[in-house]
Amino acid sequence: MNMLCNFSWWACSISLAPKEVRKRLNTLFILVVWELWKFRNPYVFEGCQPSVQWVLQLIEDEGLLWCRAGASNLQELVKGRMVVTVL
Numbered sequence: 001m002n003m004l005c006n007f008s009w010w011a012c013s014i015s016l017a018p019k020e021v022r023k024r025l026n027t028l029f030i031l032v033v034w035e036l037w038k039f040r041n042p043y044v045f046e047g048c049q050p051s052v053q054w055v056l057q058l059i060e061d062e063g064l065l066w067c068r069a070g071a072s073n074l075q076e077l078v079k080g081r082m083v084v085t086v087l
Contacts, residue, residue, distance in 0.1 A: 020076075028063075
């Protein structure tokens with residue numbers, strides 16, 4: 001199955017949002033999908049127990065790192081929701 005077809009729902013879901021909002025949501029989407037993929041590996045290959053709290057914490061931690069690294073689209077999206085400190 002074509003990987004792009006799997007995510008066509010996402011493109012349809014955000015197509016009506018203003019361009020700046022789409023950019024921010026796409027950044028968040030990439031972050032969440034990446035963290036879910038990384039979360040999956042210990043679960044599949046090492047037999048770890050899945051935990052919603054754990055994966056949410058991973059997403060938040062990685063999101064903070066992305067913001068510190070300059071992910072401006074993500075910074076704008078989470079402004080006021082997470083404490084983002086730039087070193």
